[in-house]
Amino acid sequence: MDQHEFGISIKRRIIYLHNLGGEHSIDWKTSAQFIKNLDVLSTSNKLITVKLISSDGGDLSDGLAIYSAIRTCPTPIRIIGYGFICSSATLIMQSARERLLSRESEFMVHRGTVASEHTLNARSTVKSNHRINKRMLDIYAERCMHGSFFKSRNYSLSKTRSYLDTKIKNDGDIWLTPEEALELGFIDGIV
Numbered sequence: 001m002d003q004h005e006f007g008i009s010i011k012r013r014i015i016y017l018h019n020l021g022g023e024h025s026i027d028w029k030t031s032a033q034f035i036k037n038l039d040v041l042s043t044s045n046k047l048i049t050v051k052l053i054s055s056d057g058g059d060l061s062d063g064l065a066i067y068s069a070i071r072t073c074p075t076p077i078r079i080i081g082y083g084f085i086c087s088s089a090t091l092i093m094q095s096a097r098e099r100l101l102s103r104e105s106e107f108m109v110h111r112g113t114v115a116s117e118h119t120l121n122a123r124s125t126v127k128s129n130h131r132i133n134k135r136m137l138d139i140y141a142e143r144c145m146h147g148s149f150f151k152s153r154n155y156s157l158s159k160t161r162s163y164l165d166t167k168i169k170n171d172g173d174i175w176l177t178p179e180e181a182l183e184l185g186f187i188d189g190i191v
Helices: 028-041 060-072 088-093 119-144 148-152 157-171 178-184
Strands: 014-017 048-055 077-086 098-101 106-109 174-176
Touching: 014 028, 028 060, 048 088, 060 088, 060 119, 077 088, 088 106, 088 119, 098 178, 106 178, 119 157, 148 157, 148 178, 157 174, 174 178
Parallel strands: 014 048, 048 077, 077 098, 077 106
Antiparallel strands: 106 174
16 A cells, blocks of 8 residues: 555565656655655665656756755665656666666656746856756766776766766767666666
8 A cells, every 4th residue: 555655665665756746757746755755764774675667857956855865864775767767867866876777768868957937036047057967967977987988998087077068968868778878887787
């Protein structure tokens, strides 16, 4: 029952992260429910598995809230992505100790975007978006520099970051197969 109503299997130590009926998969509802579920399972030191299911991404600040909750959790966490794993969902995947992607998945990274309805707010909104995108790129680079593509070329953290930044600027949405995501270091394995 908890699996369907609350997105958690306490006995199996699984949290299900997926769209809860909002416009996007990652929003304030999913981040609040996820953090509550994480608190329930983090009372034990046994591995927690997060099943990230077909996420189109969503609000970057809510994605960062989930990312931070996982990074600060004392319990080891494995994330397994199924289906489309896009935008802020790819950022969430970077937070786990072990990052896996199902063989049939697609993985998409890009710069986060914002919209402001009021001209007076636009400048501060753009500034905030720039800061969040910089943090997102830093997170990607920290994890990706250990991927075979960057390791084989002896890329430093700054060179890895520069490569990813240029690729995202030039290509916009970057769609990757699980094999490509593994080679670039966005994930640790394919299931």
